Amino acid sequence: MGFFTDAYDFFAISLVIDIIRNKYYHQEPIPKRVSAAIHSIALCGAVRGQLVFGWLGDKMGRKRIYGITLVLMVVTSIASGISFSNCEGKHVVITVLCFFRFWLGFGIGGDYPLSATIMSEYANRKRRGAFIATVFAMQIPNVPASFDLWMELQGFGNIAAGIVGMVVSASFRNNRISNADYVCRIVLMLGAFLAALTYYWRMKMPETARYTALVAMDVKKAALDMSSVLNVHIVPEDEAVNELEMHDQYGLLSLEFLHRHGVHLLSTSVCWLALDITLYSLNLFMKNIFTQVGLLSLYPDSCPFERMIKITALHTALTLCGALPGNFFTVAFVDRIGRVRIKLLGFTMMSVFILCLAVRYDHHWSNHKMNKYIFGAMYGMTSFFANFGPNTTTFIIPAEIFPAWLRSTCHGISGAFGKIGAIIGVFVFVYNQKYLKTILFTLVGCNVVGLGFTFLLPESKGKSLEEINGEMEEQQVQQDAAEVAATEYIHLVPIQLICGVYI
Numbered sequence: 001m002g003f004f005t006d007a008y009d010f011f012a013i014s015l016v017i018d019i020i021r022n023k024y025y026h027q028e029p030i031p032k033r034v035s036a037a038i039h040s041i042a043l044c045g046a047v048r049g050q051l052v053f054g055w056l057g058d059k060m061g062r063k064r065i066y067g068i069t070l071v072l073m074v075v076t077s078i079a080s081g082i083s084f085s086n087c088e089g090k091h092v093v094i095t096v097l098c099f100f101r102f103w104l105g106f107g108i109g110g111d112y113p114l115s116a117t118i119m120s121e122y123a124n125r126k127r128r129g130a131f132i133a134t135v136f137a138m139q140i141p142n143v144p145a146s147f148d149l150w151m152e153l154q155g156f157g158n159i160a161a162g163i164v165g166m167v168v169s170a171s172f173r174n175n176r177i178s179n180a181d182y183v184c185r186i187v188l189m190l191g192a193f194l195a196a197l198t199y200y201w202r203m204k205m206p207e208t209a210r211y212t213a214l215v216a217m218d219v220k221k222a223a224l225d226m227s228s229v230l231n232v233h234i235v236p237e238d239e240a241v242n243e244l245e246m247h248d249q250y251g252l253l254s255l256e257f258l259h260r261h262g263v264h265l266l267s268t269s270v271c272w273l274a275l276d277i278t279l280y281s282l283n284l285f286m287k288n289i290f291t292q293v294g295l296l297s298l299y300p301d302s303c304p305f306e307r308m309i310k311i312t313a314l315h316t317a318l319t320l321c322g323a324l325p326g327n328f329f330t331v332a333f334v335d336r337i338g339r340v341r342i343k344l345l346g347f348t349m350m351s352v353f354i355l356c357l358a359v360r361y362d363h364h365w366s367n368h369k370m371n372k373y374i375f376g377a378m379y380g381m382t383s384f385f386a387n388f389g390p391n392t393t394t395f396i397i398p399a400e401i402f403p404a405w406l407r408s409t410c411h412g413i414s415g416a417f418g419k420i421g422a423i424i425g426v427f428v429f430v431y432n433q434k435y436l437k438t439i440l441f442t443l444v445g446c447n448v449v450g451l452g453f454t455f456l457l458p459e460s461k462g463k464s465l466e467e468i469n470g471e472m473e474e475q476q477v478q479q480d481a482a483e484v485a486a487t488e489y490i491h492l493v494p495i496q497l498i499c500g501v502y503i
Helices: 002-024 032-060 062-081 090-122 128-136 155-171 177-202 209-215 219-230 238-245 255-293 304-337 339-359 369-387 390-399 404-431 436-454 465-469 480-488 495-499
Strands: none
Touching (some): 002 032, 002 062, 002 090, 090 128, 090 209, 128 304, 128 390, 155 177, 209 219, 209 404, 255 390, 255 436, 304 369, 304 390, 339 369, 339 390, 339 436, 369 390, 390 404, 404 436
16 A cells, blocks of 8 residues: 555656646746656655665664655645646746655655565565565556656556546546646645555554564564464564574674675665666657657647546556556566566566667658557567566565665665666656667666676575575474465464564
8 A cells, every 4th residue: 555655646746747837838848957857856855765764664663664654745745736826936836846746755765665674574485575566566667657758657556646637637628727737736635645544554563573573672572563463372482582682783884794795785776776777768758759659649739638638548558458467477476486587587578679679760660550559569568577577576676685674774775776767767868859769779788787787686585584684593494394384374383483583
């Protein structure tokens, strides 16, 4: 639900950008610097939010910081909606909107590491990848979505934003254009309701037992929390308590971390950076390409509500046909095939399809009626392998391969590099719209870089978080039958499992 809200809030601005152009710029093109600011300001906030809240999640607990991010999202969503005015002070309106969008992005950024970390620490080793991938299904960056710039983030939250945009636009279809700001207000402020609803459910969750036991070193509290979650009475074992007390926690800037996980953090960060440069760049200029190849017909003087309905409908269709099936495949196979293999497959196939689009880009796709449909199919396959590949696994892997006391921080650092890549994608498009073919070849290079760094990542399929990180030494080798029983029958789980020894 948290990621559903994130997707909605991120995508909502791209729904109303064309209305902003019509209302405040009288159908003239929005200046490049203003357009770039509107689309990138939330991403700039997200970079800082991922770093700050990721660090706080390890220092103060996942649950407490989780609630703070939601409160911030409620306030800034409402403030973004009331930024619009019927007056002609467009510079004031844009400045105030960007200010609140920055802090909205700050809150959304914090949701990335916290959602991934909480899900990874609650799930068992057998289905952990599928659970984290299902969370990410609420927000999948890939399919084009907007009017002048094509932002990321669809999934179910993005589809919901598109449906809301179409319904609200249809209801205002016979109204005056001067009332268009009401569409902006409704679309943007609805995110506050979603965030408030999420806050209620989020505060009913206990802190993860792994954080309480491994970071806060309070095994009794971890046992009490998990007793309430599992509805089973759990008593801490003295042996597990003694082992936790002797446990050493090395820091992020220590030589021990550099030796154990330095290459891993570099790899997760570079892969996410390369991926988001590709995805955001594709999404930003896909509207222009779709118009050139004839898949989309837009007229500058047409009704903004009609334009909004038309583009949102195309976006929703592409999401349903490409992005979501890719994510469903990841949910189904990530715990069978493995994270690294799926990531390698995705980067490879994305490179192949983008290269095909680039090589024959000059006038080829618009020369014949069937070519535009072939183009649409190839783009759909790019979207599919982005999500059945690096787009989902870049979110999963950092939540698994780092120790509990640095897990949220390292996920936040990796995600921050991704958002930096997204900002690069925004500015690459805004200032290089005439060189689309060159951009496509550049994106192929980004995928190759991501492919190379993927080989440096460990495979976490079927392993406990503690086995991956070496946080605690297992005291005995379990029989296969006992492991199966522990995953299938929750009431057989001992306290060592809850504290992270055998999960």
